[in-house]
Amino acid sequence: MKTLIYIGNKSGVKEGANLTSIDILGKLLKESGYNIYCASSKKNLVIRLLDMIWTCFRYRKQADYVLIDTYSTLNFYYAYFVSQWCRVLKLKYIPILHGGSLPNRLKNTPRLSKAIFNNAYVNIAPSAYTESNFKSLGYNNIVCIPNSIEIKNYLFKERTFDSIKLLWVRSFSKIYNPLLAIDVLKVLKDKNIEAELCMVGPDGDGSLLETKKHAEKLGVKVDFRGKLTKQEWIKLSKNFNIFINTTNFDNMPVSVIEAMALGLPVVSTNVGGLSFLIQHNKNGFLVESGASNLFVDTIINLTNSPEKTNQIAKEGRDYVEQFDWEIVKNHWIKLLK
Incomplete structure (x- = not known):
């Protein structure tokens, strides 16, 4: 059985919040036979990041891959710190790209973007739009896997x-x-x-x-x-x-x-x-x-x-x-x- 660490914002556990990718995709992957450790549902921003870092360290020997939900706003920095920690731990990480304005982040923060996406095992685009934007800026290690529903x-x-x-x-x-x-x-x-x-x-x-x-x-x-x-x-x-x-x-x-x-x-x-x-x-x-x-x-x-x-x-x-x-x-x- 493959073991995955899934890093994202588990806002679905908060009252009044929408289910996010980590809630939905994490559940579907688990039902498909993957062993999954998720982080984080912590509300405090610093504690959330520490929980993500700790989860990667704790399960570093079991994990085959680390999935990282990656957005263009605050969560972009979570993705940066977690991805670089994965490099230290020699873990294969896979950013899952979200948000229509993420291509702008590539242009506005090129150094951090290159550190995340160039060193990824592969980047996952949910649409041909994101895939084409990343490729146009030189990121070719990208695969399109669309968002899904049942x-x-x-x-x-x-x-x-x-x-x-x-x-x-x-x-x-x-x-x-x-x-x-x-x-x-x-x-x-x-x-x-x-x-x-x-x-x-x-x-x-x-x-x-x-x-x-x-x-x-x-x-x-x-x-x-x-x-x-x-x-x-x-x-x-x-x-x-x-x-x-x-x-x-x-x-x-x-x-x-x-x-x-x-x-x-x-x-x-x-x-x-x-x-x-x-x-x-x-x-x-x-x-x-x-x-x-x-x-x-x-x-x-x-x-x-x-x-x-x-x-x-x-x-x-x-x-x-x-x-x-x-x-x-x-x-x-x-x-x-």
């Missing part, structure tokens, strides 16, 4: 469009631009179009309160559901007919993959890796970032052509079936032999 948990449903029922699922953070969802609803209301909006997710950086105030200021009613379990929001999704993704930066968001699996037509900003996931007017819809009017025009057009829209949604479902864990896990097994 497709059996997502029942496809064909939608009707008698009225517009928008669903937004993400953490409330500035990079995901939740205010834009409120603006879209406002423009629809101003056009005397019957529409409703439900927003699901925990507060990430104080944006939830800001979003609620923005809705109040614009005089639109929004159904804020807070954090729901995956099963709860999947059940809720049956009541909605359009999924909107308003992010400013992104890579290969699982929530969008899930929406496509459920048969929800997706309207998303065209940023980061979204164009590698969504082909406009073929398996979803892409609009310019921050453009509420373009969102609204797209929403109106797709509701006016229900047959075409449902066909596009079906194409979306067919496309994301390649992200089923039963398929994706074979890539991991091959890599970790």
